[in-house]
Amino acid sequence: MELTLPSIPYQMSALLLFILALKFLHKRKGTNGQSKLNLPPGPWTLPFIGCLHHLANGKLPQHAMRDLARSYGPVMLLRFGQIDHVVITSREGVQEVMKTQYANFADRPLLSVAKVSNSGCDIIFSTGAYWRLLRRICVNGLLSLKRVKSLSSIRHEEIHSMLECLSTFSDKSPVKIFEMVSKVSINIVTRAVFGGRCKRQEVFLKALRELVQLSSWFCVSDVFPSLSWLDVKMRREILRIYRVLDSTTEEIVQDHLEKQKQRENNGDEDVEYDLVDVLIKTMKDDNGGVSIPFDSIKSVILDMLAGGADTTTTIIEWTMAELIKHPEILAKVQVEIRTAASEKIDFNENDLIKLRYLKLVIKEAIRLHPPAPLLLPRQCKDTCEVLGYLIPSGARVLINAWALGRDPEYWTDAEQFIPERFEGSSVDFKGNNLEFVPFGAGKRSCPGMDFGTAVVEIVVFKLLLHFDWKLPDSVKPNELDMTEEFGASCRMKKPLSLIPILRVPLSDI
Numbered sequence: 001m002e003l004t005l006p007s008i009p010y011q012m013s014a015l016l017l018f019i020l021a022l023k024f025l026h027k028r029k030g031t032n033g034q035s036k037l038n039l040p041p042g043p044w045t046l047p048f049i050g051c052l053h054h055l056a057n058g059k060l061p062q063h064a065m066r067d068l069a070r071s072y073g074p075v076m077l078l079r080f081g082q083i084d085h086v087v088i089t090s091r092e093g094v095q096e097v098m099k100t101q102y103a104n105f106a107d108r109p110l111l112s113v114a115k116v117s118n119s120g121c122d123i124i125f126s127t128g129a130y131w132r133l134l135r136r137i138c139v140n141g142l143l144s145l146k147r148v149k150s151l152s153s154i155r156h157e158e159i160h161s162m163l164e165c166l167s168t169f170s171d172k173s174p175v176k177i178f179e180m181v182s183k184v185s186i187n188i189v190t191r192a193v194f195g196g197r198c199k200r201q202e203v204f205l206k207a208l209r210e211l212v213q214l215s216s217w218f219c220v221s222d223v224f225p226s227l228s229w230l231d232v233k234m235r236r237e238i239l240r241i242y243r244v245l246d247s248t249t250e251e252i253v254q255d256h257l258e259k260q261k262q263r264e265n266n267g268d269e270d271v272e273y274d275l276v277d278v279l280i281k282t283m284k285d286d287n288g289g290v291s292i293p294f295d296s297i298k299s300v301i302l303d304m305l306a307g308g309a310d311t312t313t314t315i316i317e318w319t320m321a322e323l324i325k326h327p328e329i330l331a332k333v334q335v336e337i338r339t340a341a342s343e344k345i346d347f348n349e350n351d352l353i354k355l356r357y358l359k360l361v362i363k364e365a366i367r368l369h370p371p372a373p374l375l376l377p378r379q380c381k382d383t384c385e386v387l388g389y390l391i392p393s394g395a396r397v398l399i400n401a402w403a404l405g406r407d408p409e410y411w412t413d414a415e416q417f418i419p420e421r422f423e424g425s426s427v428d429f430k431g432n433n434l435e436f437v438p439f440g441a442g443k444r445s446c447p448g449m450d451f452g453t454a455v456v457e458i459v460v461f462k463l464l465l466h467f468d469w470k471l472p473d474s475v476k477p478n479e480l481d482m483t484e485e486f487g488a489s490c491r492m493k494k495p496l497s498l499i500p501i502l503r504v505p506l507s508d509i
Contacts, residue, residue: 170467
């Protein structure tokens with residue numbers, strides 16, 4: 001029998017008419033002389049999953065989002081599951097989010113890994129006065145330029161140990177650059193953060209790497225909050241790893257508390273040796289009504305270790321890879337380095353400022369390979385306007401730093417490795433030039449930028465000063481696999497393996 005309107009129950013008919021009336025009134029209100037902003041454009045969606053299928057094409061997220069932005073513009077809306085994500089791919093958009101409307105985009109969404117492990121009490125996910133206090137402590141206690149310079153002896157000792165180890169492989173077997181540099185980076189950070197290496201360090205670092213890796217995995221509850229029960233296995237794994245990390249950081253903090261107590265008894269209470277000492281002292285002080293819980297100290301330790309070591313190691317590996325792929329650039333920078341080192345007997349970190357071309361090389365490597373391609377997500381606090389589009393409250397905002405660094409609108413021969421592009425240019429990666437924001441910009445930019453840059457510069461300098469480098473198995477430079485790997489940091493998918501050839505003996509410098 002044909003279905004007619006009278007055969008539909010009266011309640012359904014009334015509901016349908018009510019919805020149609022509301023829709024009609026809404027349309028009239030929008031066209032009745034009042035301005036109405038539109039949501040940003042974006043690709044077509046599917047029921048329930050939204051735009052997730054647009055990332056299921058084998059491309060890395062930053063690549064897929066760059067391709068979509070070419071069609072939908074520099075302010076683009078992607079609905080992943082139940083959560084709106086706004087992707088920014090222009091200088092003007094970065095200006096709005098990170099500077100002009102900073103206060104409205106200062107918060108970060110509390111993602112599953114942080115929610116389960118530290119409840120957002122660390123420096124990455126915290127907000128407001130509490131975050132400002134933590135950042136100030138970390139900058140003053142570890143990350144300021146003055147403090148970074150004071151740690152030069154630690155860097156020298158750890159890098160020298162690496163070079164001695166490398167010399168045993170000279171012209172023999174290849175070494176994996178990431179693994180080798182990672183050990184140096186983590187040793188430098190641990191000594192700066194808590195004064196030395198910890199008990200069961202290998203177990204601790206293995207757990208830390210696992211937690212960093214887990215942070216890049218897909219958590220259902222991050223895009224489908226109503227289905228958080230599906231993340232039971234993931235939460236269990238995060239908790240297992242976090243217990244290992246928590247027990248070690250607990251020992252570190254308790255050890256520092258005991259040493260501080262001894263110093264107070266000896267009348268040396270004003271002595272502060274490392275970041276943990278500063279954190280503990282601040283925890284005891286009155287900070288304008290802002291308190292630091294004991295667990296926050298442990299969370300900040302993990303932040304510094306995970307962020308500091310992984311980021312610098314990734315940049316160093318990509319820098320070495322680009323140099324190997326471009327032998328003429330490698331030769332040029334080595335001439336600069338070895339000439340400068342031969343002209344001064346005690347060449348040290350303070351002299352690195354003279355190595356103009358080395359700095360251009362590192363800057364260009366960071367442009368092409370930002371360690372965090374989409375940076376850390378922001379969250380829109382109140383509904384607002386960005387470049388003529390409505391950004392709804394609660395939307396997450398991603399800055400595609402990888403795409404910005406390769407945009408031909410801002411860069412000539414954008415995909416090419418050309419260090420000379422920065423010659424005579426004031427463009428830098430410190431947040432002043434918004435087409436180049438590998439470490440963010442504004443008040444929530446990466447506080448460890450100076451710390452990391454110091455490690456990158458001295459490590460690359462030493463590797464190129466003392467050693468020549470060649471690819472194993474007769475691989476040619478133009479055959480080097482530069483494919484990126486998906487993860488919390490954008491590493492090389494195939495780790496870089498090189499054979500070191502000692503050229504300048506360690507005792508000569």
